Amino acid sequence: MRGLKKTRRIQVLALAAVALVLATGIIGYAMRDGINFFRSPAQLVAEPPAPNEVFRLGGLVEDGTLKRGQGETVTFSVTDGTASVPVAYTGILPDLFEEGQGMVGQGRWTGERFEAIEILAKHDESYMPKEVIDALEEQGVYKAPNAAAASN
Known part of the structure; x- marks a missing residue:
């Protein structure tokens, strides 16, 4: 009797472990x-991703690069102060999208430019996505407004 209970317990534990690995x-x-x-942009230039990899690219829209084409296609460059990456987007841009402002785009790298499938822009004059702020601070281009006030 005791051997049967022990064997059954081991079987249940083994089955639970297999189920957990399979579910994971x-x-x-x-x-x-x-x-x-x-x-x-600097990370993208240094280490280009696989052509089919979807990722997010963020930085500042470079001044003087925003060009509206035929229809809904828009091209511009995104910079982090170190590198600049050309971006193409077909669709309607957010109302607050403009040059010199922070943006995050989701899409793929074609080897020549970033093909965005979604563009996100700031929602007020002081907002910038955290990832963009971190990348720009790492490059030494951006200093948080409250950091400047704290140092005075």
């Missing part, structure tokens, strides 16, 4: 396309 694998497989990494 299925969840990881399902999430593989849902994770989008953030890159600054």
